[in-house]
Amino acid sequence: MSNNDLPLETYFRKVTQKANHGNMSSHRYCDTYFSILSSLQNDVYPAIDIALTQEGGIYTFHNSAHFDEVVRQAGALIGVGKGSAPLRKNGFEPYEIFVLLLAIRIHDAGNCYGRIGHEQRCVDVLNRVHASF
Numbered sequence: 001m002s003n004n005d006l007p008l009e010t011y012f013r014k015v016t017q018k019a020n021h022g023n024m025s026s027h028r029y030c031d032t033y034f035s036i037l038s039s040l041q042n043d044v045y046p047a048i049d050i051a052l053t054q055e056g057g058i059y060t061f062h063n064s065a066h067f068d069e070v071v072r073q074a075g076a077l078i079g080v081g082k083g084s085a086p087l088r089k090n091g092f093e094p095y096e097i098f099v100l101l102l103a104i105r106i107h108d109a110g111n112c113y114g115r116i117g118h119e120q121r122c123v124d125v126l127n128r129v130h131a132s133f
Helices: 009-019 026-055 066-077 094-108 109-113 122-129
Strands: none
Touching: 009 026, 009 066, 009 094, 009 109, 026 066, 026 094, 026 109, 026 122, 066 094, 094 122, 109 122
């Protein structure tokens, strides 16, 4: 467990340690997510504000802190983290958390290519940071 994990990411690590589902082991979900996260933080998130700044106009920051805050809020909504509602009785499957976290981490990442059409560039970003997409 990393000291930098957000509450939902910590929960994800715990859930993946307890389960093994489908063709991709839960451990691989966790490894894949944190590998993608590292690449996004190092190679994509810093490029977003640079790309948006070059376009001019008004925009909100979409750096790493933006994505972290969305992860925090999603965790609180599903019952993970300080001040959150109780977690549903059966919790969540590793695959469900993987998909949620990955969607959060790439939802605005296409901005690294510019603002126009950024929402359609998620697969491009995933291909940039992880070859199996």
